[in-house]
Amino acid sequence: MASDQVGITFLYSRFSRSMVLLGALVSAVWLFAALSYYLSTETGADWFSRSGSLMALSGAVASFRAVSVYQNTLATALRKGLVSVAREIELTLEPPRPFRLVLYFGYLTGIVGTAIWGYGDLLLR
Secondary structure, eight states, X not given: OOHHHXXXXXXXXXXXXXXXXXXXXHHHHHHHHHHHHHHHHHHOOOOHHHHHHHHHHHHHHHHHXXXXXXXXXXXXXXXXXXXXXXXXHHHHHSOOHHHHHHHHHHHHHHHHHHHHHHHHHHHTX
């Protein structure tokens, strides 16, 4: 395997690992919101609207972190000569699917979390 291919494989594996971790974070927050909804209906305490704040924060963190990791990966690949400028532009216009999924899921989590944070107590009545 050529050294360029090893570098690309290493960068892509690090990028993929970051996307999986961010996806796991966002998924865990959705599970926590579901659990807090259940606890709120069973105990009468208002855990559900509090979980909305965690969802909003986690959605923002996941989205910003995903963009940062993606840009750093592209910059590293360009700096080391692993990709050409034309390929970088192509990757910028059509990013990999794991990145798009984490980004959109992060946006959705932030939006839903904000709605739960603001109106979650009204859903429990």
